[in-house]
Amino acid sequence: MSVTASFDLLLRGGRVICPASGIDGLKDVAIRNGKIAAVASDILPTSAKEVVDVSGKLVLPGLIDTHAHVYQYVSGRFGMNPDMVGVQSGVTTLVDQGGPSCMTLPGFRHFIAEASASRVYAFISAYLVGGLEGHFYPQLYSPDGVDIDATVKSATANLDLVRGIKAHAEIGGFARWGIRVIEMAAEIGKRADLPVYVHFGQLWGLPESGANGEDADTILTRVIPLLREGDILAHPFTRHPGGFVNREGEVHPVIQAALDRGLKVDVGHGSHFSYRLAKKAIAAGIIPTTLGADIHGYNTHVPAPAGTPDQHEDDENHPFAGQAKFSLVQAMSSMMALGLSLEQVVPMVTSNPAKMLGRSHEIGALKIGMDADVSVLSERNGRFVLKDNENNEVIAERLLQPAFCLRAGTRFDAVAPILPQAVAA
Structure with a gap:
C-alpha cells in the first residue's frame, strides 16, 4: 500500500457503462470518502489503498x-x-x-x-x-x-x-x-x-x-x-x-x-x-x-x-x-x-x-462527487432457460449475475438467498 495513496478504492479494468455520462468502455473507477473520485483509463494502482480487479465484468451506476x-x-x-x-x-x-x-x-x-x-x-x-x-x-x-x-x-x-x-x-x-x-x-x-x-x-x-x-x-x-x-x-x-x-x-x-x-x-x-x-x-x-x-x-x-x-x-x-x-x-x-x-x-x-425520481443529481450515474453507488455484474455467455409465471420459456444467450455493489463506497457482496442460479438449456 502506498503511503501517498489518494484513493480509498480502485475498481480496475471493467467495462464501465454510464448512460448519463455517455461512457461505455474499459475504464477504472476510483472512490474516495464514499464518493466517485475519478473515472478514467489506466489509473495507477499505486494511487489507491485497495484495488479490485473487475476485468471481464460490467461496472454500472x-x-x-x-x-x-x-x-x-x-x-x-x-x-x-x-x-x-x-x-x-x-x-x-x-x-x-x-x-x-x-x-x-x-x-x-x-x-x-x-x-x-x-x-x-x-x-x-x-x-x-x-x-x-x-x-x-x-x-x-x-x-x-x-x-x-x-x-x-x-x-x-x-x-x-x-x-x-x-x-x-x-x-x-x-x-x-x-x-x-x-x-x-x-x-x-x-x-x-x-x-x-x-x-x-x-x-x-x-x-x-x-x-x-x-x-x-x-x-x-x-x-x-x-x-x-x-x-x-x-x-x-x-x-x-x-x-x-x-x-x-x-x-x-x-x-x-x-x-x-x-x-x-x-x-x-x-x-x-x-x-x-x-x-x-x-x-x-x-x-x-x-x-x-x-x-x-x-x-x-x-x-x-x-x-x-x-x-x-x-x-x-x-x-x-x-x-x-x-x-x-x-x-x-x-x-x-x-x-x-x-x-x-x-x-x-x-x-x-x-x-x-427527480434525483439525477444524486443517483443513476458515475459522476465525480456523487455517492459511490456502483453495481458490478458478471456476464455469462451460453444458453440459459428463463421462465415466466405462465411457464413460457425463453433462451437467454447472455446471462447477467450480480457480483457485488458499493453503496456510498461500502462493499456488499451478492449473497441474497433469493438470487437465482443459472439453468443451462
Missing part, C-alpha cells in the same frame, strides 16, 4: 429497482427484507411501490428507509391503508379509503423520501367502484406535483372482466386521459386482463399516443410478466422506460434459515406457490432475452429511474 415491496412485516407476506432485495442482490436503490401510506409513512421512514443499507424511496399508496394484503380486505380499497388532502400533505412534507404516488387501475376495483379511485389518485399526483405510478392488469381474488358490465379492455383508454406527462404505466407485459395487449392479442393503440405525450412505462416484472405478451408489445415498438423487479413474498421463495421449518413450502393458499427466486439483474437478462440490447437495458435501471 448503482442499480435502481423502480418496483420493490420492502415494508417488511407491515405489509404481510408482500414485504421483503430491503437489503435482501437491495444491496445483497447487487441493487443500491429501491423504490417501494405502495407499501406505506400517509398513515404509515413515519414507520416506513424509521424502520425501513433509515435502518437499511440500501437507499430506499417510496411511492406512497393513494389508499390510507397502503399496501396491506388487499386481496384479503378489498373493502379497504374503495374511494372511502382515500383521503386526497391527507395524502398530498404527507407527500409534500416528506419529499426526501416520497417521490411519487401508487395507484391501481384493475378490473376488480373498476367492477366494484368504477373509475373514482383513479381520479382521486390522479388528483393527488397533480396537487403534490409528483408522478403517479399506475398498476394495470387484474389482481388475484378480485372480480373478473364482465362483472357489473365492466370490460378490462376499456380501462387503459379511460385512465390514460387522466394522467400527466411523467406519470408511469406499469406492467405493460402483464399476463392478466387489462394490460397493454387486449384479448384479441393486439397492443392498444392508445399506448403509443400516451408515450408521445410524455407518459412512461415501467416493466414491473414479477408475477405479472408474460414473455408471450412482451414479445407482441416490443414488436409493436413499446420499449419500457424503466425496469422494476416487483419482488414480493408471494412470487419469490425466501429459504428458511437453517434448522427452522419453511412455513410456506406447501402453502396451498400461496397465490403463486411454486415460484422460486428472482432479482433485478435477472429481470435485465429477461429483457435481453426478448431482443433488447444491453445498451438499451442499462438506462432502464440507472439514468431513467433517476430521472423518474
